Amino acid sequence: MSRTTPRTDGGTEDDPERSVTPLELFFDLVFVFAFTQVSSLLAHDLTWTGFASGAALLAALWWAWVGYSWLTGAVDAEAVLPVRLVVLTAMAAMLLVALAVPDAFGDDALLFAAGYLVVRTLHLVLYAVVAASESRSAVRRVAPGFLGGPLILVAAAFSDGAVQAGLWLSALALDYGVVFVRGVEGFRVTVSHFVERHRLVVIIALGESLVAIGIGADGLPLRAGVVVAALLGIVLVVALWWLYFDYVVLAAERRLARERGDARAALARDSYSYIHLLMVGGVIYVALGIERTLAHFDEPLGLLPAVALCGGCALYLFGHNAFRYRDHRTVSVPRLVVAAAVLALIPLAVRVPSVAALAAVTALFVGLAGYETVRSEHRKRLRAAGTDAG
Structure with a gap:
């Protein structure tokens, strides 16, 4: 009980x-x-x-x-x-x-x-x-x-x-x-349970991207290009996972726990019920882009697969910033910059081999995750707070 x-x-x-x-x-x-x-x-x-x-x-x-x-x-x-x-x-x-x-x-x-x-x-x-x-x-x-x-x-x-x-x-x-x-007054939110449900649904969405790698490579001979594209795909998915689970969920859970009653319900509605759809949707469109890359790794992406890959990545990061803004009234400038950069890659993705476009997107996300892991003062404060609490 x-x-x-x-x-x-x-x-x-x-x-x-x-x-x-x-x-x-x-x-x-x-x-x-x-x-x-x-x-x-x-x-x-x-x-x-x-x-x-x-x-x-x-x-x-x-x-x-x-x-x-x-x-x-x-x-x-x-x-x-x-x-x-x-x-x-x-x-x-x-x-x-x-x-x-x-x-x-x-x-x-x-x-x-x-x-x-x-x-x-x-x-x-x-x-x-x-x-x-x-x-x-x-x-x-x-x-x-x-x-x-x-x-x-x-x-x-x-x-x-x-x-x-x-x-x-x-x-x-x-x-x-x-x-x-009409509001959410009267609804009640158990913080750990609510946050865990949303962590798990993000994992489900990321799992779609991993499945997309298998679907894209299905029936193809495992030539060097296919192997490289598959590895790039999983590295990109790992970066997506890292950007959400490294410290974003820690900050969000603590913020939600500070609220009480109706204010907590309103924050849960906005940050999780509404804004998490942007992230989950972004991941599903990224999965489509990865699948098309695996299937045609040595050809340029068509316009719509390029929009799916690059636009999905941008939507994921915009969702993160909306999440952060609703919780803390701040935004991550590095995430905004990378979101703009991946959108700018769309014209390139329809001209170069799709594996090259995937490599560029992956490099941006790995760089962002690495930068935040090493340099983010916000992350350091959260980790320090967690250590002190333990």
Whole structure:
């Protein structure tokens, strides 16, 4: 059971030592598959429309995951048998949603939307039944948006073209906007549990990049160029991991722990539920760029794969800076510089062999990680604080 500690606003907050449960890890597996499906869709539809469709699908899938990350932080779903069964039912519905992703704007649109509605409805039902009274009140306040968005997607399944796109945009705007406009007062956040869930989902996204290396090299003879491209790809993924896990998560967790009550919930909403989508999305687009590089290592990248590789890297760093600004009201100038530099590489990436473009991007990220590791005073202060606390 989770211990509780007094809160300054008169309630109780879960002890920050609470960990992610095996049920949550099991539940996340279906999102691993869903993210893989988005990557596959992007790889098979290298058009601007395909990119936009992938972004919309990722936003919808991410928001479903976000809802359950808040829910399982408030309720120990594994310990209560009926709750466990409902979560597993939602997992089955989410599998159908993931299966429908490749044709979610075509023949499988209704399957995607109906399954998604079931996933989101079960989330609200669980909150309404088992959460604390103040959380139930908060859920009732945002329920019109949380149900309205999926219902609009059901309507979108019966349309196509511009009408379908407009309905999708409306659904996402309503779903994401309701907790911004109506607030998250009444929701509660257990810091260690909440941060750990998001660390794990970043790992899932980075795992997509590693899978992309295997997919890109599938069926190719392991010539020197393929081996070099694969090594560059994994070094880039390691650099992405390093930039997030070396000290960013330490600073963010301590910042979140300093807040209490509704202020903590608002910070969690902004820094994690909203801003982490930029990072996860960036990594998934980087995975596409790596895959295309492996498949055509001795040819220039096309425009869209170049945008995926370089733009995904830039989006990842912009997400980091948005995260830092929301938490600390500061930005990392080196990360802004590197983000601008990788965007400037796009015209080069469509002219030189793709392995050379990947090498340039990787060099920038390794250099950034090395610079911050050696020179960052912020990192040194965090490490020193951790040592003193120990």
